[in-house]
Amino acid sequence: MKLTDDYKAKLRLWAANPQVVPLPHAANLPRFASRKFSSHAEMNTWKSQYLRKVAAQGGCQWTS
Numbered sequence: 001m002k003l004t005d006d007y008k009a010k011l012r013l014w015a016a017n018p019q020v021v022p023l024p025h026a027a028n029l030p031r032f033a034s035r036k037f038s039s040h041a042e043m044n045t046w047k048s049q050y051l052r053k054v055a056a057q058g059g060c061q062w063t064s
Contacts, residue, residue, distance in 0.1 A: 026060040 030053045037043040052061060 020040070022064055024062045024064045027063050028057070029054065050064050 032050065035046070037046065037062065
């Protein structure tokens, strides 16, 4: 049987040759500390304010 006929061949090839790929991280994000919220509404208002700050500074840069 050829590898192209086997649907699980790709998974076996990936398992036999694992590669570690570095995840990108976002640079220049505004800092924030650990917080506790009393409700989802409070968390959502904080999150929308935070996203407005990110948008006001022109977004973030993804680096690897």
